[in-house]
Amino acid sequence: MAPYALLTAALLGFANAQSLGKTPENHPKLTTWKCTKAGGCKPQNTALVLDSMAHPIYQKNNTSKGCGNWGSTADPVACPDEATCAKNCVMEGISNYADVGVTTKGGAVQMDMYGKNGVASPRIYLLAEGEKQYEMIKLAGNEFSFDVDVSKLPCGMNGALYMSEMEAAGGQSSLNPGGAAYGTGYCDAQCFVTPWVNGLGNIKGEGVCCNELDIWEANKRATQVAPHTCSKPGLYRCTGAECTATGVCDKNGCGKNPYQAGEKNYYAPGGKVDTNKPFTVVTQFPANNGVLTEVIRKYVQNGKVIEDAAVNVTGPMDDAYCAKNGAKTFMNLGAMKGMGESMSRGMVLAMSIWWDEGGFMNWLDSGNAGPCNATEGDPKVIQTIEKRPSVVFSQIKWGEIGSTFSTKKHQRFDRE
Numbered sequence: 001m002a003p004y005a006l007l008t009a010a011l012l013g014f015a016n017a018q019s020l021g022k023t024p025e026n027h028p029k030l031t032t033w034k035c036t037k038a039g040g041c042k043p044q045n046t047a048l049v050l051d052s053m054a055h056p057i058y059q060k061n062n063t064s065k066g067c068g069n070w071g072s073t074a075d076p077v078a079c080p081d082e083a084t085c086a087k088n089c090v091m092e093g094i095s096n097y098a099d100v101g102v103t104t105k106g107g108a109v110q111m112d113m114y115g116k117n118g119v120a121s122p123r124i125y126l127l128a129e130g131e132k133q134y135e136m137i138k139l140a141g142n143e144f145s146f147d148v149d150v151s152k153l154p155c156g157m158n159g160a161l162y163m164s165e166m167e168a169a170g171g172q173s174s175l176n177p178g179g180a181a182y183g184t185g186y187c188d189a190q191c192f193v194t195p196w197v198n199g200l201g202n203i204k205g206e207g208v209c210c211n212e213l214d215i216w217e218a219n220k221r222a223t224q225v226a227p228h229t230c231s232k233p234g235l236y237r238c239t240g241a242e243c244t245a246t247g248v249c250d251k252n253g254c255g256k257n258p259y260q261a262g263e264k265n266y267y268a269p270g271g272k273v274d275t276n277k278p279f280t281v282v283t284q285f286p287a288n289n290g291v292l293t294e295v296i297r298k299y300v301q302n303g304k305v306i307e308d309a310a311v312n313v314t315g316p317m318d319d320a321y322c323a324k325n326g327a328k329t330f331m332n333l334g335a336m337k338g339m340g341e342s343m344s345r346g347m348v349l350a351m352s353i354w355w356d357e358g359g360f361m362n363w364l365d366s367g368n369a370g371p372c373n374a375t376e377g378d379p380k381v382i383q384t385i386e387k388r389p390s391v392v393f394s395q396i397k398w399g400e401i402g403s404t405f406s407t408k409k410h411q412r413f414d415r416e
Contacts, residue, residue: 179199190251209230
């Protein structure tokens, strides 16, 4: 994912904690599907949970104080050690997800940039049936598809859907009783320092790293797919140089963007993939003897399959593509083989909507990456173009290659 420090402003004032308060957690239900060629797609009674850092947090003996902010360790006074931190910090559940801009209906979830009272919409994760653990999705040799409506995401916005090698239980323990059910345990390839690591107080100020597969980062003007490898399996606590751009994780990823590949009118309002209307995104991960070989992107819109942009020019998105396009760190830290190993172990589905107050999302949709100018992504400009930015993800499916999508006409999205 793009530099997540850019999300700091949206997350300041929030932090996760270990002791649980009196407000119950009320997860929005979201139907998803597991698919096979022989049996078709079977619905699952899954649900969503907000990242723990979006939950109300306070110190037990002083409810006006939190326990740490994004980019820092846990509060050193409240958290001199992990056990004391768990006693001193209380995390409440969220009873109404609509208040923070997350609503579901059947197999669709709408994420608004802002919920009630100006609260920014944070990351959400997919919980397995039973709502106690994350759904662990294994994609090496399989495919993943979903429908998306990006019509209310102008330049500068990012509606993201990606995978993170988090633990199924979210680090649940005696000091972290909430675990996955309260959204704990986040990690990604950016290795940021957060107040908590797997639900425990981050006493030593360590970065939180893990493999990351950015299946979808997009607005209505540009999109990118980008795997990010790490040299360490699972969630890893980094220190010092390990956390930097030359450390244990590939922060930039091996990216592919249709506009950057030379297809200027492929993905655009009124384009070959018409971003004014909903469409299906299909991402395939073929493997040879269990080893990931490439990443294939297709779209389905108006009953037609639209093949990958400029593939005849760029070639398939494989190790040769990544090496040719400057993804040196990706190659050094495991390349497609390493990414596939993470995908075989299982990864957690994350979704988010955000804007970039520091760089205006230029890395995604400006210059060589897209048609937006250098200042269109300024949040102040965004709000004059789209007062209520939002994204809808629906029909989330995974399974055997060729099993998750069809060419039937697209269903209508019902926005809130």
